Amino acid sequence: MDISSIRQDGYFFHRRFFYVCKNAAKQQSEAPMNPHSPFNPKSVGRRLEALREHHHLNKADFSDSVGIDRSSYIKIERGDKPLKAEMAYAISERWGVSMDYLYRGRLTELPAPLADSLMRSLTKGDL
Template sequence: MNPEEKPYADIAARLKWHRELEGLDQRAYAAAIGVKRSTYSLWEAGSHRLSLNGALALRRRWGLSLDFMYEGIDDALPMTLRRAWRERP
């Protein structure tokens, strides 16, 4: 894989969207879900795939469904998050 490729760019975009929605920097967001900032940074950069444990932590902390994080399906999101996702620019 070319180092400039971002195979998980869609997941990365959803992570960044939600982190910014929460008003947190990467360090605070990572701490909120119990991962190292360096690990989170790789996920948000799109160079590494969000782990299952990471996705489950997002679900427990903020209600972000696995369907949303991995596939972009927003039906299982809490209503306020679904509305914010659908109204983003």
């Protein structure tokens, strides 16, 4: 049996029977994420913060503008909670950024002034 035969709920199938594999789902979900990955929640949070600051909004106003609970948005921007696809879609539609920017950091599909502003904001601490 290989690890791919273990379902997310901790069960695995062997012949005609289901068995419980304790902590299987927990072990799979706790794999450490590369801190330099663009998909890392902290990286996504930095991009959200840059977008919010570009529009001169505080966290409450930004979260309200896209219909996200304020406390959830704060956790997302801090990198403590992943950004769900439906939330990313609402942000991209409301503020004119691509989901590719939110999740991967790609600036190529953004208008040049917005891309320049976001790039300056994202790299201000790197100098």
